[in-house]
Amino acid sequence: GESVGLHLPTLSVQEGDNSIINCAYSNSASDYFIWYKQESGKGPQFIIDIRSNMDKRQGQRVTVLLNKTVKHLSLQIAATQPGDSAVYFCAENMGSGGSYIPTFGRGTSLIVHP
């Protein structure tokens, strides 16, 4: 079946650097994408989302890029801080029988070194 995947399971960066976390999706019917951050012992927390009619969306220190041609999604974090250390998940939503079914990737662990 089609699924969301991640290129890098672990990403290590220095504090202050920019981080880029990538995600590949294979279902062309997906039209809504979300990035979540999960800290140890907690539930995932919404970071930013993007719909398929856009190719870029910016938040506070974060930017999501969507390339529908190659079915690729990325999360850019500017000036990465130790508090950004967590596991990051991308999720795609696709309509199925009138419902939106979310599918999560396996996650990328971001480690920020002070």
Add this chain to the structure above:
Amino acid sequence: IAGITQAPTSQILAAGRRMTLRCTQDMRHNAMYWYRQDLGLGLRLIHYSNTAGTTGKGEVPDGYSVSRANTDDFPLTLASAVPSQTSVYFCASSEEEDQPQHFGDGTRLSIL
């Protein structure tokens, strides 16, 4: 503080026992979800509900059942627990099904 409450936070259960994981939200969200999270597999959808009175099956529904009698509550029941159901279970809700989800802090369930 508005949000999602899951109970219990952790549980050790003998195989064959029945268990209900509770989930309550006070944000009046229409959609609710149950996931299990296993190491290396990420979050997998078990069941979902787009609105009170309706439910649907996710990716891994076998061995689990849900009900949505009202907007706020979405309990997940394991009728006869098996060791493969050892996992961390997360409940989530969203205002509508195509909106970001808010997650609880999970229930850590061990089946022996």
